[in-house]
Amino acid sequence: MIRICFLIRQLDEGGAQRQLLTLVKGLDKTKYKITLISFYEGGFFSEEIKLFPHVKYLCLEKSGRWDVINFIYRLVTQLRQIKPDFLHGYLDLANCLTIFLKPFLPKTRMIFGVRASNMDLSRYDWLSRFAYKAECFLSRFADTIIVNSKAGFRHSASHGFPENKMVVIPNGIDTERFKPDPLTGAKMRNEWGAKKEDILIGLVGRLDPMKDHPTFLKAASLYAKKKENVRFICIGDGSNPYKKELVDLGQRLGLSNRVVWAGSHKDMLSVYNALDLVCSSSITEGFPNVIGEAMACGVPCVVTDVGDSSWLIGDTGIVVPPKNPNALADGWDKCLNEDKSGQAIRVRLRIEKNFSLHHLVQRTEEVLSLDAGFSTMNQPNLSPIDLDLTH
Secondary structure, rough: OOEEEEEEEEOOOOOOHHHHHHHHHOOOOOOEEEEEEEEEOOOOOOHHHEEEEEEEEOOOOOOOOOOOOOHHHHHHHHHHHHOOOOEEEHHHHHHHHHHHHHHHHOOEHHHHHHHHOOOHHOOOEEEEEEHHHHHHHHHHHHOOOOOOOOOHHHHHHHHHOOOEEEEEEEOOEEEOOOOHHHHHHHHHHOOOOOOOOEEEEEEEOEEEEEHHHHHHHHHHHHHHHHOEEEEEEOOOEEOOOHHHHHHHHHOOOOOOOOOEEOOOOOHHHHHHHOEEEEEEOOOOHHHHHHHHHHOOOOEEEEEEEEOHHHHOOOOOEEEEEOOHHHHHHHHHHHHHOOOOOHHHHHHHHHHHOOEEEHHHHHHHHHHHHHOOOOOOOOOOOOHHHHHOOOO
């Protein structure tokens, strides 16, 4: 039995956290003994992880940013008991910690999990900026670096991450969980007060500058003048000051009765199935989970040409330049006016064939086998970089 331990700051709402749960759900229970450790208690997914009986979940109950010595002591104590073969960090601080823990776990293979690309760190606090610089420096000491996007690979390599240790494993979408379900979608539409004939365009993502809600709202203002029955749904939450800025902008653009600020939802299956189109207006992305999840539900998408968004949707949706409201509104119009026959099937098939949970788990297990020196049954000569998709 291979012992693997995942390390993450907190199971709060986010694409990396969702992917971590998706991965631990799919890993072979007969081959891996899985532990997940979070620094802080609580978080959007903290209850969901407890539903996985094959995963041992430990929370170190870090009391705050400056709770360092006691936190490290608790972490080292737990890891010495677990004796993991692999310690897999998720995101910058956890990645950095894997390297500092090397002296305590000399036989453990340390894996970085890089989940973002091209982040504008000027928008974040000093600790986030410091953590990224530390991650760049410490990456040379990692045994393997798993990056979830081609964009992330290029960005990380340009900031000093060793290319020979990096492998691209795209996020996996749980197509058993995310699938077409008109009944749940209809119920969600009713909750939002939408009529049957209304067209619902949704942006799913936290209220964060990187998601560029202002461009989405400006495009909504333009498109609302062309379509009387179109409504816009913003699913996700964020800081109150920034949320107020966005709500105020929507009001100034005359969208008060056309935009629903739906907040966070745990029932994302119903959310996606309620929408006619899902949009990503981001100015930077790695691999956008919400687009893959929406596509698995058969919902067409319009995305900005950032990160791996265009690779993800292939020829099933529309790609437009970032920060361009006119292009975004035109993209919506083009997508909604495309031939609907078989559209949902084609959109979902793109995910099933290229970005399913099965693909994520298979590629991860191949990398773990290679890293540990185990043989891979189907691809004995596989090198980590070969796992990158080329289509």
